[in-house]
Amino acid sequence: AQSVTQLGSHVSVSEGALVLLRCNYSSSVPPYLFWYVQYPNQGLQLLLKYTSAATLVKGINGFEAEFKKSETSFHLTKPSAHMSDAAEYFCAVSGSARQLTFGSGTQLTVLP
Amino acid sequence: NAGVTQTPKFQVLKTGQSMTLQCAQDMNHEYMSWYRQDPGMGLRLIHYSVGAGITDQGEVPNGYNVSRSTTEDFPLRLLSAAPSQTSVYFCASSYAQQPSSYEQYFGPGTRLTVT
Numbered sequence: 001a002q003s004v005t006q007l008g009s010h011v012s013v014s015e016g017a018l019v020l021l022r023c024n025y026s027s028s029v030p031p032y033l034f035w036y037v038q039y040p041n042q043g044l045q046l047l048l049k050y051t052s053a054a055t056l057v058k059g060i061n062g063f064e065a066e067f068k069k070s071e072t073s074f075h076l077t078k079p080s081a082h083m084s085d086a087a088e089y090f091c092a093v094s095g096s097a098r099q100l101t102f103g104s105g106t107q108l109t110v111l112p
Numbered sequence: 113n114a115g116v117t118q119t120p121k122f123q124v125l126k127t128g129q130s131m132t133l134q135c136a137q138d139m140n141h142e143y144m145s146w147y148r149q150d151p152g153m154g155l156r157l158i159h160y161s162v163g164a165g166i167t168d169q170g171e172v173p174n175g176y177n178v179s180r181s182t183t184e185d186f187p188l189r190l191l192s193a194a195p196s197q198t199s200v201y202f203c204a205s206s207y208a209q210q211p212s213s214y215e216q217y218f219g220p221g222t223r224l225t226v227t
Contacts, residue, residue: 004154009152034215036218041221042220042221043116043202043218043219043220043221044155044202044204044218045218046215046217049215090154090155098143098160098162098206098208099145099157099160099170100145100155100157100216101157102147102154102155102156103154104152104153104154105152105154
């Protein structure tokens, strides 16, 4: 069984500030981990994925995430927020099967 | 490549009506799936398929049917719509063979309202 917990359903940051979105997972097998972004009225777009090659994963739009096995975490960060980063972000885990289990999402607001 | 396409974009149904949400992909992906998205609950898996002729249930399959007669298409049928099925529905696809390719590609969604 696998599960994902995203801490904070809403996060607000000022433009130019650090973005930190938290994700903790549970998986009985070595996990594959993903971050997806959803802009209003659109589908989900892959930001980045962890597939055991490297613990620090770089994605699109300046985002990165670090896999920490000891903490069962996969937090998403971006050094400097931009107004265009405002969206909903989903963390997801895939174990031995192909099914993705999603967290409940974090709505990111960027304040001018 | 059109990627994953879904029709319709919006639909309003009355309780008890049936309908089919269409999903197609042109990437020759073996794995296809249907999710529903509800506020505060993320995406929940309804049904999935690992290839033509093979389907299985996900987390919330009740009230929905699927079939997979071709690699490209994976329609979702609502048998008798209920207000609890008001949601946004997403279809997704991916390669099935390589774990590193489990990333799924999502369609734009169908927003369904049942009155």
